[in-house]
Amino acid sequence: MTQQKRALITGITGQDGSYLSEFLLEQGYEVHGIIRRTSTFNTDRIDHIYEDPHKEGVRLFLHYGDLTDGTTLRRILEEVQPTEIYNLGAQSHVRVSFDAPEYTVDAVGMGTLRLLEAIRDYQGRTGIQVRFYQAGSSEMFGLVQEVPQKETTPFYPRSPYACAKVYAHWQTVNYRESYGLFACNGILFNHESPRRGETFVTRKITMAVARIFAGRQKKLYMGNLDAKRDWGYAKDYVKAMWMMLQQDEPDDYVIATGETHTVREFLELAFGYVNLNWQDHVEFDPRYLRPAEVDLLIGDPTKAQQKLGWKPSVTFEELVSLMVEADLQALGLTSPNGKLANAIMDNAMIRQEVGVL
Ligand code: NDP
Numbered sequence: 001m002t003q004q005k006r007a008l009i010t011g012i013t014g015q016d017g018s019y020l021s022e023f024l025l026e027q028g029y030e031v032h033g034i035i036r037r038t039s040t041f042n043t044d045r046i047d048h049i050y051e052d053p054h055k056e057g058v059r060l061f062l063h064y065g066d067l068t069d070g071t072t073l074r075r076i077l078e079e080v081q082p083t084e085i086y087n088l089g090a091q092s093h094v095r096v097s098f099d100a101p102e103y104t105v106d107a108v109g110m111g112t113l114r115l116l117e118a119i120r121d122y123q124g125r126t127g128i129q130v131r132f133y134q135a136g137s138s139e140m141f142g143l144v145q146e147v148p149q150k151e152t153t154p155f156y157p158r159s160p161y162a163c164a165k166v167y168a169h170w171q172t173v174n175y176r177e178s179y180g181l182f183a184c185n186g187i188l189f190n191h192e193s194p195r196r197g198e199t200f201v202t203r204k205i206t207m208a209v210a211r212i213f214a215g216r217q218k219k220l221y222m223g224n225l226d227a228k229r230d231w232g233y234a235k236d237y238v239k240a241m242w243m244m245l246q247q248d249e250p251d252d253y254v255i256a257t258g259e260t261h262t263v264r265e266f267l268e269l270a271f272g273y274v275n276l277n278w279q280d281h282v283e284f285d286p287r288y289l290r291p292a293e294v295d296l297l298i299g300d301p302t303k304a305q306q307k308l309g310w311k312p313s314v315t316f317e318e319l320v321s322l323m324v325e326a327d328l329q330a331l332g333l334t335s336p337n338g339k340l341a342n343a344i345m346d347n348a349m350i351r352q353e354v355g356v357l
Pocket residue numbers: 010011012013014015016017034035036038042065066067068087088089090091092093107135136137138187188189190191192197
């Protein structure tokens with residue numbers, strides 16, 4: 001009998017955590033997630049896959065914990081005995097990391113170290129091999145050193161968040177080299193979806209488009225429209241995380257589309273989807289600027305393509321369309337000119353996505 005694969009996910013309530021859980025459950029895994037205690041429920045993104053743990057055959061389990069609380073991480077590790085750990089938990093908002101640098105670095109940087117230490121001890125004591133995925137970020141490249149950015153491009157982080165991710169990246173490399181831990185760094189470029197947090201630029205735009213189209217909002221206040229990002233679809237990206245942990249050897253991989261677009265282009269497409277002109281609605285607010293900006297991100301996913309066989313399945317235009325469409329549907333609206341049907345509904349993955357919401 002083959003051993004039941006058991007995954008532990010930090011950040012399971014986030015965008016990526018929810019897609020990864022779905023994916024791993026589909027692959028037959030038992031999935032355990034660490035959630036934080038909050039005064040209102042924060043499990044919206046995983047409610048549709050959560051079942052009463054008293055029921056037979058349930059494969060998704062949640063545990064209270066926090067990356068700032070090492071004792072609990074150790075306890076959960078002992079209890080769950082996972083074969084794979086995905087460290088997705090983070091204060092992941094770059095702008096907010098300038099406001100709350102100590103907390104961000106504690107959760108993102110020290111949190112990763114706490115987890116690595118717990119795994120090192122657990123593995124040393126039990127002899128059970130644990131595979132570890134670290135959610136690294138293209139923000140680590142920061143100030144442009146090379147274009148496109150790949151695994152060998154030097155890091156130049158430009159925010160407390162990015163500095164903490166660089167720290168976590170190198171600790172992960174060090175635990176691999178020092179203790180033989182099967183540990184991989186994914187260096188993921190921006191990835192979005194209808195489940196994207198509402199204060200990240202893409203979702204902020206698509207929600208505003210739907211609300212403006214519905215007559216419920218007039219203006220959208222934005223920061224730097226010149227920033228360029230390599231935007232992909234989150235569902236594609238969580239698959240890459242899993243693929244990294246199925247290889248014979250642990251390694252680090254850039255996951256990206258290889259295309260870059262400005263925030264302005266995103267605005268144009270998103271408003272254009274409902275036949276609106278973004279310039280009639282968008283205004284500048286300096287509060288959304290960062291003390292230091294990352295101007296240009298564009299990734300080279302060649303290594304992931306060659307070694308993992310990974311490639312993105314959703315284009316930039318499709319991504320914008322599916323996000324606007326989902327936000328329109330959430331308000332009970334349909335797109336004005338049937339663009340969804342013509343442009344993207346032939347893609348089964350997107351059909352499923354829109355159906356979820
Ligand atoms: P989200 O912000 O959507 O989710 C973050 C998750 O981390 C949430 O489940 C959140 O819990 C949890 N979390 C926050 N603080 C703590 C803490 N102190 N202890 C434990 N858990 C915590 O992020 P994404 O899903 O978009 O991203 C997943 C990971 O990938 C993050 O590490 C992010 O930095 C990284 N990343 C993301 C990219 C992207 O484009 N999305 C690109 C590259 C890297 P709660 O729900 O309670 O707030």
